[in-house]
Each structure stands twice: as C-alpha cells, then as structure tokens.
Amino acid sequence: MPATYCRNSWTLWSQTLELNVSLTSIGMLWNVSDYFYQNRESFKKTLATEEKDFLSLKDMVKLQPFDRLWMCLYMKLGDFCVDERPAVRKSAGQTLFSTVSAHGGLLHNETWQAVFWQVLFPLLEKVESLSTVASDQKVDANGSILIHHSRNTAQKQWAETEVLTLSGVSRVFNSKQPLLHQLGDFENGWTLLLKHIEKSALSRNTEVSLSALKSLQELLLINTKTGEKGDNQWLQAWRITINIGLSATTPSDNKELFVPSQQFLTSLVLVYPALFQHIKHRFTTEILDSLFGVLNNIISVPVHCDASPFVLPPITENVLTPLQEGILCCIDCIQGSDWVQPNFVPFGEKALSMIVALYRKTANERMVIEENVLTEIIKGIRVPLRLKQSHPSHSSWRIASEALLLILKIGLECIQRNNSNDDSFWVELPITLEQFLFPDTTDCGVVEPNADDSADCKIILLLKEEILKNPTSFPPHFLLSLTKLLNRGSVQSLAFDCGNSVRIREGFAKICFETLLQLSLSGLADFNFSNGDSESQQNHPNGEATNGEDETVANRLAVTALLHRFQDVLKRYVHDVRLGGTCPLPTHRVVEATFVLQAVSTLGRSLQDAELDKVHLQTWHQLIALYPFLVELTEFAPGSVGKSVRDALHTFLTLLTPPQPFNSD
Structure with missing residues (x-):
C-alpha cells in the first residue's frame, strides 16, 4: 500500500503538464513521507513481503526494505527537481531537502551513502549542467502572468534552482559529516562539493555566486x-x-x-x-x-x-x-x-599605521634586516609624503610624516645596533626626505604653513639628534646628501612662491641653518668624503672613503653658498629699500632680511668658538665681506631689522682681520 501510493503520485506527475496537478502530486509525496515517519514500525513489518519487485531497484538490493522505500521517494523527488517548469523544480527541491532533514534520521548508515552518491551529488551535477545551457532569452508569459525581471529568462530561473540545490546539498553534507567520516566517504565528498562550489562561485549570475560563497562559509564550520x-x-x-x-x-x-x-x-x-x-x-x-x-x-x-x-x-x-x-x-x-574607484585614503592610512606597528615589533628580526624591509618602507612612504601640498585629505601626509619619524627612529637605532650594511637605504632616504621637505610648490595653498613647518622641523630635529651624536658612523655619501638638503633648506626656505602668494618658512630655515653649522663645526674636519664617483661611494662602515680626492667637511658643506646667499639678500634689500623710498617692502622680504642677519650673528659666534684649523680662510673673508652691507642697513633699518643689524655688527668686533694662525689651504 505505501509503495502503491508513491507510485500513483509520481505517475500522476509524469502524465500531466498541468502545473497545479504536478504541484499537488509533490505535496502528496510530502504527506506520504510524513505518514511513513509516523507509522515506521508497522511499515517495517509489512514491507518485508509487500511489492518486492517494485522495491528492488538497481544498486539498492543491499538496503533495508524500509530504506529502499525512502530511496524511491528521494530519487523521484530528484527527478522532479530538474523539471522544465520552474515552479515544479522549486517545490520539489524544497520538499526533497525538507524530507531529508526531517526524516533522514530513520535511515541506516549505508543508506546515507546511497543518498549522497545516487541522489544529491548527481542532482547537483545535473542542475549545474542544465543551468549552463539554459537560454538567456526572455520568457514569453503569453500575457497570463507578469514575471519579475530577476526571473524573466530560463537562465535566471535555473539559477534559482541551482541556488536551492547547492545550498541544500551543502547543508546536508555539513550535518552528516561525522557519518561520512565513519563511512570513509568524507574526503571524496569534500573534494566533489568544493569543485561544485568553485564552479558556481565563478558564475556570472550574482545570486548563484553569492550562494556558493555562503555554502563555502558553512563548510568552514565543519570539524x-x-x-x-x-x-x-x-x-x-x-x-x-x-x-x-x-x-x-x-x-x-x-x-x-x-x-x-x-x-x-x-x-x-x-x-x-x-x-x-x-x-x-x-x-x-x-x-x-x-x-x-x-x-x-x-x-x-x-x-x-x-x-x-x-x-x-x-x-x-x-x-x-x-x-x-x-x-x-x-x-x-x-x-x-x-567606472569609478573607491576612496583609498582611509584604507591607506590604516594600512600605514599597521606597517609601523608591525615594523616596531620585528625591526631586529634577522629576516627583516636581510630583506631590507626598512628600505622598502622608506621608498613606499614617499607617495603620501610628496603629495602633502595637494592631497585631498590633510590627515594622510600628517600620518605619513609621523610614521616616518617613528620608522627612522627605530630603523637608525636598529642599523647602529646590528651593523647593517644595506647601502641602498642611505641612497633612498635622502630622496624621500627631499620629496617631502621640498615638494612641488605649484599647489601648496591647502596646507597650513605652521603645520607644514612643524612636520618639516621634526624631521630635521630627528636627524640632528641621531646623526650629530656620532656622525662618523654614517656613510660619507649620505652625510654629503644631507648637507645639500640642509643647505637648500637654509637658502631656499626663507620665502618661496606658492601660486599667487608667498610662503615663509622661517622656522624651517632656521633649524636647517643651525643643523648645518653644527654638522660643519662638530669636529669632522678630518672626516673624509669621496669625490663622488661611483666606485668611491662604496665606503667602509667606519666612514673612510676607499677612493677619491679628500676634502674637509667645511669645504664640502655649503657654508660658502650660504654666505653668497646672505650677501645677495642683504644687497637686494638695501637696493629695494632705497628704491622704494617711503613705501615699505613686503613682509616676507623683511622676514628674510631679519633671518639672514640672525644667521650672520650665529655664524660669526660659531666660527669664533670653533677650532681655527677647522675653518677655511675663504670662509673668514666671505663673512668679513658682509660688513659693508651691514653698515648700509644702519641708515634705514627699523624695528626687528635694526636690532638684528646691531647684533650682527657686534660679532664683527674681532673679525675685522682674520685671526692668527689660520688654515691657508
């Protein structure tokens, strides 16, 4: 009787194209499965003698009679799941997986092996195959019913079936994985299911691909x-x-x-x-x-x-x-x-913070040192640093500058501690510093001058603290590059054009000048620089050049260029004041002249305190040559300029003639 009821239900389905009749037959199969479950004990007794021929399906003779009845039900529902009518497929799929989930506990272990390999996996493969070849032409509803745009082609309708089938098979596989381990089928089932998930995930139908990833996430819960x-x-x-x-x-x-x-x-x-x-x-x-x-x-x-x-x-x-x-x-x-790109600014800022945190933990690791990670960070950080004048987010270059400070402080200490011989770092660092300290000035109106100067000064102060305490431990070609940067900051940062306005970097120019003087007069007169050719730049760790004509630091430093610059500024200032008469000069010109006068005073005092053999004779003559311009300024030097002139003149009290003895080389 139970088998006859099942046979009548799927015979009714197979002999009609009427949708409602087909859906009713599927509903009858659900009722039958529920009836089987409720009366399972009595069925097990009667099935041993009833309709043996009907139940003796191929490859199922080893199953228990009651389990064979369930297999007949599952296999027929599987056939319904590939019906050409979408509504029938959907109803059959839901019924199949609901039945397996609700009543599967009645099956013996061997029967579950048959369910997976004779029903579920073949069904999944068949659905994927039919979904691949389905037409993408719009379905003609003959005006009888409106079809949503997400289901208006056979391809989209089969996509719904594929989603239902893949998610259902994944859920059953996930819930029965201990049993599959016991049967020894887990590895084969795992491999096959992953292949189906990969194929579906690469589908161009978004619904199918997302469903595949969801099924994959469910598999990750398997123990x-x-x-x-x-x-x-x-x-x-x-x-x-x-x-x-x-x-x-x-x-x-x-x-x-x-x-x-x-x-x-x-x-x-x-x-x-x-x-x-x-x-x-x-x-x-x-x-x-x-x-x-x-x-x-x-x-x-x-x-x-x-x-x-x-x-x-x-x-x-x-x-x-x-x-x-x-x-x-x-x-x-x-x-x-x-196509548009998403905003990468906050993404990059967060990633940069993570890089700093990771480098702080691993800076002294042998692999990090040998792979020159510090050099790669210095090269990579240039992008946000050099865009500080035009970056749409001010926070980016500020975060990058703070990151550079931390990286340099950690990295320089690590290099000194581990005697790293990565010469590329000393080549790349000056390039990064130059692009940050002296960016393109075509668009610099978006950054506040004070914030800009503060970040720049922090970099110079860090270099001053880390290098001046032991300059002989750094490569000569790096010190020469640093000298050029300091000189540039001293003579070009007093005031520079920024579009239609003028930026004054008085604080930055002052710190560059002071650092340059300290580096010049820090007892490095005997520290040799190479003449700059490619071979001579391969220096020993102790700072000695391997080749080239030696010159002292005082000659290599740009004190001469600074003094020429000072003379030019004072000369132009005197000329323009006389030419302007009662009209005052722009503020930035007054600030520039004031800074030069203060620098002259600082330079004079520094030269007097330095050892005589560390200062070249030409430097004394250039400093003394500024005296006439200082005298000219006394005629019309108001306010801060007048005070600076007086201070500068006082330093010339002992400089009217060169001190004796002096170095005439």
Missing part, C-alpha cells in the same frame, strides 16, 4: 579530523578559494567585460580569515604570496557608476567601504567612464 588528512582538506579548500579570487578578478580574453560586484568580493574576502584559522599552523610564504596576490587584484576592481552611490561613501568622508574593511580584517588576522 574535520585532526592530523595530516584534516590539514590537507583545509589546504584544498584554501586553494579552491584562491582560485576563485584569481579567476574572478583576472580579466579574461573574452570581448565581454565582466566585473564582479563589491558584495561578491566582500563575501569572498571574509572567507579568508575564517579559513586561515584552520591552516595557520601550516601557513607558508607561498600561501601568503597567493593571498596578497588575490587581495591586490580585489582592491583594484572598480565599482560601476550605477552602484557607487550604494557602495562608496562620499569622498569627503574618511570612511572605509565594506570591502576595504574586509581586506584590513583579513590582513589583521595574519599580522572606462562608467
């Missing part, structure tokens, strides 16, 4: 066996996930462009942290490289302009997109006209 077999299964899942990321974000040779959605990419990124927990004890540099290859591709995927209002925050807000937050979470767990 596999520990040991090598369990590790290999998680590594297999990692490779599948990496393949999904690379395939989805790598442009294909097809003419039709396909760009994955931000929602899909975000869901994919969130899989990696959960999967990492299962393989972290076997994590290698190859695995890390594969992950960052995928993340680099993902963060570069543009957002379609139609979706950007729903995905991207306003450019004026420092808010991360969900995808960027997912990528940072992933990193943290392991320590055309129609």
Whole structure:
C-alpha cells in the first residue's frame, strides 16, 4: 500500500503538464513521507513481503526494505527537481531537502551513502549542467502572468534552482559529516562539493555566486579530523578559494567585460580569515604570496557608476567601504567612464599605521634586516609624503610624516645596533626626505604653513639628534646628501612662491641653518668624503672613503653658498629699500632680511668658538665681506631689522682681520 501510493503520485506527475496537478502530486509525496515517519514500525513489518519487485531497484538490493522505500521517494523527488517548469523544480527541491532533514534520521548508515552518491551529488551535477545551457532569452508569459525581471529568462530561473540545490546539498553534507567520516566517504565528498562550489562561485549570475560563497562559509564550520588528512582538506579548500579570487578578478580574453560586484568580493574576502584559522599552523610564504596576490587584484576592481552611490561613501568622508574593511580584517588576522574607484585614503592610512606597528615589533628580526624591509618602507612612504601640498585629505601626509619619524627612529637605532650594511637605504632616504621637505610648490595653498613647518622641523630635529651624536658612523655619501638638503633648506626656505602668494618658512630655515653649522663645526674636519664617483661611494662602515680626492667637511658643506646667499639678500634689500623710498617692502622680504642677519650673528659666534684649523680662510673673508652691507642697513633699518643689524655688527668686533694662525689651504 505505501509503495502503491508513491507510485500513483509520481505517475500522476509524469502524465500531466498541468502545473497545479504536478504541484499537488509533490505535496502528496510530502504527506506520504510524513505518514511513513509516523507509522515506521508497522511499515517495517509489512514491507518485508509487500511489492518486492517494485522495491528492488538497481544498486539498492543491499538496503533495508524500509530504506529502499525512502530511496524511491528521494530519487523521484530528484527527478522532479530538474523539471522544465520552474515552479515544479522549486517545490520539489524544497520538499526533497525538507524530507531529508526531517526524516533522514530513520535511515541506516549505508543508506546515507546511497543518498549522497545516487541522489544529491548527481542532482547537483545535473542542475549545474542544465543551468549552463539554459537560454538567456526572455520568457514569453503569453500575457497570463507578469514575471519579475530577476526571473524573466530560463537562465535566471535555473539559477534559482541551482541556488536551492547547492545550498541544500551543502547543508546536508555539513550535518552528516561525522557519518561520512565513519563511512570513509568524507574526503571524496569534500573534494566533489568544493569543485561544485568553485564552479558556481565563478558564475556570472550574482545570486548563484553569492550562494556558493555562503555554502563555502558553512563548510568552514565543519570539524574535520585532526592530523595530516584534516590539514590537507583545509589546504584544498584554501586553494579552491584562491582560485576563485584569481579567476574572478583576472580579466579574461573574452570581448565581454565582466566585473564582479563589491558584495561578491566582500563575501569572498571574509572567507579568508575564517579559513586561515584552520591552516595557520601550516601557513607558508607561498600561501601568503597567493593571498596578497588575490587581495591586490580585489582592491583594484572598480565599482560601476550605477552602484557607487550604494557602495562608496562620499569622498569627503574618511570612511572605509565594506570591502576595504574586509581586506584590513583579513590582513589583521595574519599580522572606462562608467567606472569609478573607491576612496583609498582611509584604507591607506590604516594600512600605514599597521606597517609601523608591525615594523616596531620585528625591526631586529634577522629576516627583516636581510630583506631590507626598512628600505622598502622608506621608498613606499614617499607617495603620501610628496603629495602633502595637494592631497585631498590633510590627515594622510600628517600620518605619513609621523610614521616616518617613528620608522627612522627605530630603523637608525636598529642599523647602529646590528651593523647593517644595506647601502641602498642611505641612497633612498635622502630622496624621500627631499620629496617631502621640498615638494612641488605649484599647489601648496591647502596646507597650513605652521603645520607644514612643524612636520618639516621634526624631521630635521630627528636627524640632528641621531646623526650629530656620532656622525662618523654614517656613510660619507649620505652625510654629503644631507648637507645639500640642509643647505637648500637654509637658502631656499626663507620665502618661496606658492601660486599667487608667498610662503615663509622661517622656522624651517632656521633649524636647517643651525643643523648645518653644527654638522660643519662638530669636529669632522678630518672626516673624509669621496669625490663622488661611483666606485668611491662604496665606503667602509667606519666612514673612510676607499677612493677619491679628500676634502674637509667645511669645504664640502655649503657654508660658502650660504654666505653668497646672505650677501645677495642683504644687497637686494638695501637696493629695494632705497628704491622704494617711503613705501615699505613686503613682509616676507623683511622676514628674510631679519633671518639672514640672525644667521650672520650665529655664524660669526660659531666660527669664533670653533677650532681655527677647522675653518677655511675663504670662509673668514666671505663673512668679513658682509660688513659693508651691514653698515648700509644702519641708515634705514627699523624695528626687528635694526636690532638684528646691531647684533650682527657686534660679532664683527674681532673679525675685522682674520685671526692668527689660520688654515691657508
């Protein structure tokens, strides 16, 4: 009787194209399954003699009679799941997985093996095959019913069936994984299910691809066996996930462009942290490289302009997109006209902070030193530093400058402590400093001068503290590059054009000049510099040049250029004051002249305090040559200029003739 009822139900389904009749027959099968469950004890007794021929299906003779009856029911529901009518497929799929979930506990272990390999996996493969070849032409509803745009093609309708089938099989597999381990089928089932998930995840239908990732996330909740077999299964899942990321974000040779959605990419990124927990004890540099290859591709995927209002925050807000937050979470767990790019500013700022924190912890690690990580950081940080004058977010270059201070303080101490011989660092550092301290001035109106000067001065003060305490331990070619930067800051930072206005960097010019003088008069007269050719720049750690004509620091430093600059400023100031008559000069010219006079006073006192053999005769003559211009300024030097003139003249009391003895070289 039970088998006859089942047979009548699916015979009724197979002999009619009437939709309501087919749906009714599927409903009858659900009622039958519920009836079987409630009367299972009586059925087990009667099935041993009833309708043996009907129940003796192929490959099922070893099953218990009651289990064979369930298999007949599951197999017929599986046939209904690939019906050409979407409503029938949906109803049959829901009934099949509900029946398996609700009444599957009655089945013996061997029967579950048949359910997976004769019903569920074949059904999944058949649905994927039919979904692939389904037409993308709009379905003609003959005016009888309106069809939603998400279901108006056969391809979209089969996509719904694929979602239902894949999610259902994944749930059953997840719930029965202990049983599969016991039967020895888990490894084969795991491999096959991952292949189906990978294929569906790469579908161009967003509904299918997101469902595949959701199924993958559910699989991560499985507690596999520990040991090598369990590790290999998680590594297999990692490779599948990496393949999904690379395939989805790598442009294909097809003419039709396909760009994955931000929602899909975000869901994919969130899989990696959960999967990492299962393989972290076997994590290698190859695995890390594969992950960052995928993340680099993902963060570069543009957002379609139609979706950007729903995905991207306003450019004026420092808010991360969900995808960027997912990528940072992933990193943290392991320590055309129609396209627009998301705002990378907050993403970059957060990543930079993480780099500083990580370098602080690992600076003294042998691998970090040998791989020249410090040099790579110094090179990479140039991007936000050199854009400080035009960056849309002021916080970016400030964060970068603070990061540079911390990195340099840690890095210089680490180099001294470990005697690092990475000569490329001493070449790259002056380049980074130059691009930050002397950026392009074509657009510098967006940065407040005080904030700009403060950040610049902090950099010079750090170099002053770290280098002047033991300058002989630094490579000569680096000291020469630093000297050029200090000289440039002293003579060019007094005032410079910034569009239609003038920026005054008096504080920065002063600290550069003072540092330059201290470096010049710090007892380095016997410290040799090479003549600058390529071979001579290979210096010993103790600072001795291996080749080239030696010159003293005083000659190599730009004191001569500074004095020429001072003379030019004072000469032009005197000329313009006389030419202007009663009209005062611009403020920046007065500030410039005041600074020069203060610098002259500082230079005079420094030269008097220095040892005589450390100062060249020409330097004395150049300083004395400024005296006539100081006298000229006394005629019309008001306010701060007049006071500075008097202070400068006082220093000339002992400088009217060169001191004896002097170095005439």
